[in-house]
Amino acid sequence: MHHMSPVPVLEVKELTKLYGKNTAIEDVSFTVNPNEIVGLLGPNGAGKTTTIDMILGVLEPTSGSIKIEGKDIAKKRSDALAVTNFAAVYAQLPGNLTISENLKIFGLLYSVPQLKNRIEEVIKEFDLEQFRNTRCGVLSSGEQTRVSLAKAMLNKPRLLLLDEPTASLDPSTAETIREKIKQYAAQDGGILWTSHNMHEVTDVCDRILFLSHGKILLEGNPKTLPQEHGKKDLEELFISIAREPLLRESL
Amino acid sequence: MSTQRIYAVFLRQWYLIRGNATRFVQMFIWITVDIVMWGFLSKYLSGISGSGFNLASVLLGAILLWDFLVQIMQGITMSFFEDVWSRNFLNVFASPIKISEYLTGFVLATIFRGILALAVMLTLASIIFGFSVLIYGAYIALFLLILFFTGIALGIIGVSIVLRLGPAAEWLIWPIPALLSPFVGVLYPLTILPQWMQYIGHALPPSYVFTGIRAIVDNGTLPGIELFWGIALSLVYIVIAYFILLSVYKKAIRSGLIARYSAETVN
Numbered sequence: 001m002h003h004m005s006p007v008p009v010l011e012v013k014e015l016t017k018l019y020g021k022n023t024a025i026e027d028v029s030f031t032v033n034p035n036e037i038v039g040l041l042g043p044n045g046a047g048k049t050t051t052i053d054m055i056l057g058v059l060e061p062t063s064g065s066i067k068i069e070g071k072d073i074a075k076k077r078s079d080a081l082a083v084t085n086f087a088a089v090y091a092q093l094p095g096n097l098t099i100s101e102n103l104k105i106f107g108l109l110y111s112v113p114q115l116k117n118r119i120e121e122v123i124k125e126f127d128l129e130q131f132r133n134t135r136c137g138v139l140s141s142g143e144q145t146r147v148s149l150a151k152a153m154l155n156k157p158r159l160l161l162l163d164e165p166t167a168s169l170d171p172s173t174a175e176t177i178r179e180k181i182k183q184y185a186a187q188d189g190g191i192l193w194t195s196h197n198m199h200e201v202t203d204v205c206d207r208i209l210f211l212s213h214g215k216i217l218l219e220g221n222p223k224t225l226p227q228e229h230g231k232k233d234l235e236e237l238f239i240s241i242a243r244e245p246l247l248r249e250s251l
Numbered sequence: 252m253s254t255q256r257i258y259a260v261f262l263r264q265w266y267l268i269r270g271n272a273t274r275f276v277q278m279f280i281w282i283t284v285d286i287v288m289w290g291f292l293s294k295y296l297s298g299i300s301g302s303g304f305n306l307a308s309v310l311l312g313a314i315l316l317w318d319f320l321v322q323i324m325q326g327i328t329m330s331f332f333e334d335v336w337s338r339n340f341l342n343v344f345a346s347p348i349k350i351s352e353y354l355t356g357f358v359l360a361t362i363f364r365g366i367l368a369l370a371v372m373l374t375l376a377s378i379i380f381g382f383s384v385l386i387y388g389a390y391i392a393l394f395l396l397i398l399f400f401t402g403i404a405l406g407i408i409g410v411s412i413v414l415r416l417g418p419a420a421e422w423l424i425w426p427i428p429a430l431l432s433p434f435v436g437v438l439y440p441l442t443i444l445p446q447w448m449q450y451i452g453h454a455l456p457p458s459y460v461f462t463g464i465r466a467i468v469d470n471g472t473l474p475g476i477e478l479f480w481g482i483a484l485s486l487v488y489i490v491i492a493y494f495i496l497l498s499v500y501k502k503a504i505r506s507g508l509i510a511r512y513s514a515e516t517v518n
Contacts, residue, residue, distance in 0.1 A: 056345035058509045078347040094337035109346040224280035
């Protein structure tokens with residue numbers, strides 16, 4: 001039974017980040033609702049990681065607000081982050097600890113109830129049983145990605161941020177992971193997903209945001225948006241926006 | 252503060268020690284070398300001086316206490332460096348943990364490390380040289396407290412420096428105790444220092460400890476006011492160090508350094 005949350009899982013309002021005179025993010029607003037997977041797309045340097053860092057509370061916006069489940073991250077950082085989690089290729093878990101040790105530490109950091117059982121659940125869910133006592137540093141990149149996802153799911157976050165979660169997975173494992181993440185969203189979670197794999201984004205995301213030069217240029221359904229702008233698929237749309245962001249009006 | 256999150260930080264350090272015997276041994280190599288070397292030197296000097304002054308009680312005791320301070324400082328900085336070396340900043344700071352919890356976890360891990368180091372040093376000093384810190388009487392508890400607080404303050408300053416300047420600044424942290432040691436009079440009284448060095452020495456809490464052990468060995472007593480200043484100063488330094496760390500942390504969050512350090516290698 002799903003319950004409809006009265007507030008979005010994530011509400012980003014008029015977010016701006018300046019580095020001196022350089023504008024990294026300018027007046028970005030969007031929401032992620034329960035049961036929704038939102039794709040955050042854009043070329044390298046568009047501001048995706050900056051946006052994610054601000055949502056994760058490791059980068060302070062110059063102006064604007066971020067609310068997770070209605071909790072303002074600037075005022076209730078711990079509460080907001082307790083219902084959030086993330087997995088990113090650039091944030092692997094410490095390689096000198098085993099999978100079980102890492103999951104126990106992060107489970108405690110996120111105050112996961114019945115932690116022992118929950119660790120067993122995610123270990124099983126991400127097919128990590130045989131590696132539970134293996135140090136993360138000796139795992140393959142695909143296995144490390146699965147460990148990061150297991151950590152990201154550990155606290156059953158209301159908001160899940162995934163930065164290219166299937167980048168180092170083989171096609172079969174990637175498909176399995178995509179299905180798990182879709183199931184997760186169906187259980188009332190909200191997901192913000194970044195990826196450069198446009199086929200994956202079309203398959204997984206309910207809605208996409210195109211970010212370029214720190215601004216949201218387009219927003220819509222990944223399955224219909226390309227046709228609305230006269231492009232055959234999302235990849236063609238991505239390329240046209242990435243190369244000529246200022247000509248978006250003509251799309 | 253969440254005890255679960257504090258325990259998580261402590262547990263990480265415990266897992267690291269438990270999982271790597273060389274890390275455990277490394278902790279004790281330097282203190283063992285110091286105790287053995289200074290113990291024999293004290294024995295030799297006592298033999299040739301013939302002054303009746305108990306050199307072993309001063310030199311070996313001073314080295315033992317100084318090493319305790321260094322272990323405490325390193326307990327804090329090494330705990331932090333583990334997150335630097337494993338590029339774990341983003342995972343930790345994007346979790347609900349507060350900076351006060353993160354630091355408290357380090358202090359707990361450091362207490363554990365300090366007790367172990369002290370036990371090893373006392374055992375070695377006792378077995379090899381028949382030295383016991385009990386010659387300092389009940390004052391030893393206060394000496395250790397001053398050095399513990401000072402070590403914590405120095406450790407927090409070390410963490411702040413690395414957080415502000417980046418992982419490569421790790422190499423600025425290791426020499427800090429060596430830079431301070433001439434001013435605090437570990438092996439000699441402050442009075443032999445030039446006046447300007449004495450001023451600095453008096454501002455550093457460990458100087459009261461080393462002045463104290465010499466006074467006890469010399470005439471069996473020491474003025475309580477000295478210890479009071481030592482404790483008060485060390486507590487003031489902890490508060491100052493904590494506010495420096497908070498300020499650096501806020502700046503790191505504003506400028507994006509936390510996220511950047513996660514991707515930065517140590518070079």
